[in-house]
Amino acid sequence: MQNSPSTRRLAEALAAIAGDEQARARDALRAAGDDGALLAQALLDLLDEDGARTAYDRPAAFEAFIRGGDNLPLYRATSAALARLYDTLPAASLLDLGCGDGMALIPALQGARRAPRHLDLVEPSPALLGHASEALRSIHLPLEHLLAWPISAQDFAASLRAEQQWDLAQSTFALQSLPPAERRQTLRRLRPHVRQLALVEFDVPVLEPGSARYFASLAQRYERALAAYARDAELVAGGFLAPMLLGQLRQASRPSNWEQPVQAWLEELREAGFATVRTEALYDYSWSPAVLMLFE
Ligand SMILES: C[S@@+](CC[C@H](N)C(=O)[O-])C[C@H]1O[C@@H](n2cnc3c(N)ncnc32)[C@H](O)[C@@H]1O
Known part of the structure; x- marks a missing residue:
């Protein structure tokens, strides 16, 4: 091939x-x-x-x-790294931006000894968000708060009030869906509301x-x-x-994805007011290596 x-x-x-x-x-x-x-x-x-x-x-x-495919080991590595993070921080409240159907989030919550009990899920696809919410309700997790927001990360960040605060925000393979200018504004708006932010994205080659x-x-x-x-x-x-x-x-006429190398993510987050805590290589995926980036 x-x-x-x-x-x-x-x-x-x-x-x-x-x-x-x-x-x-x-x-x-x-x-x-x-x-x-x-x-x-x-x-x-x-x-x-x-x-x-x-x-x-x-x-x-x-x-x-x-x-399917090598998404299975990719997601196993992603969820395991998130579970370790929940245990070491620890985080009582968690915001997931672009959670999809919970494929990364739910096994992470199940695998952690000290999983966050306050969850806010942001996901613009109502079908995917519905599947995540149903799956969370059907498993035994001692949740005290679960809110599902069927909106984009941009709209969510634009509507935040000062009292909305999270110990940890996470986003796995989702921020690449936001146009860069909107993503920068979204991250700046989010900054005062989260103590730490964990991103998992692909370290794509510079081509x-x-x-x-x-x-x-x-x-x-x-x-x-x-x-x-x-x-x-x-x-x-x-x-x-x-x-x-x-x-x-069709990046020029109808773009829909804006992934970038890890160095560019670190720079973008720095400009939005986040300091890098560490990066961790998670899995050498067929597309590109997946990397967890932790910010505070
Ligand atoms: C590759 S999927 C990852 C889903 C999930 N985080 C996971 O790890 O399985 C990308 C997700 O980003 C969501 N998404 C697309 N545009 C978004 C936006 N503007 N704000 C938040 N999420 C978005 C998609 O609906 C999709 O669920």
Whole structure:
């Protein structure tokens, strides 16, 4: 798969999509599909729909994605690191920004000896937030406070009152969904309300967007991720990976993801008023290494 003929053709197609060359993109996708590129058909289907779907419009696809492939060891490592954090701080109150369906949060709470008892969950997808709330209610956790906020992190931070305070805020793989200017404002607004902040994000390579190495890297990493799914490959490709990739390729016109290297996260958080406590490598994921960053 590493630079195979199918990923080379897929990379050509990605360059054409980014350049909005529709006919060339379709031809290259068909050729990549004939060569065995796993994501080619899902991208063709999405281009036919004008790419209107985003990565979180089909919660079932995202949920299948995070429950397969190397997401399983990734999430095990993430939840274990969060559980250790709850035990060492300790934190009585926790705010999770972009909690999804609780895939990282819930095992962390279950795995900790001193889990926070006051929880606030912020998640703009009502379906994912509903699943997280249901799962939390169905397991035995001695919670004293649980509030689910079906809004974005931006709206949540903009509505904060002085008395709303948390020992710890966490966000796993979610702040990459916020446009940088809104994210900086959100982090600055959050700063006076949280004692510590734990972020888990991918330490993505520094690649110049639009370069040949950039498209080759995207093609290889997406194909490697999808290859790990057998039964759910179609759902994961069409409902999550293809919309995510299309969003990345259309950064200029319709962007939907803003990940960055760890050094850039540390700098962004410093500018928002947070001091780095430590970073911890969690898992060498197929996409890029996952890193926990703790701030105070
Ligand atoms: C990759 S998922 C991670 C979910 C969860 N934290 C986990 O680790 O499984 C990204 C999450 O960010 C959420 N999200 C997208 N835009 C957001 C925003 N503006 N504010 C807060 N969360 C957002 C998505 O709905 C999705 O649940």
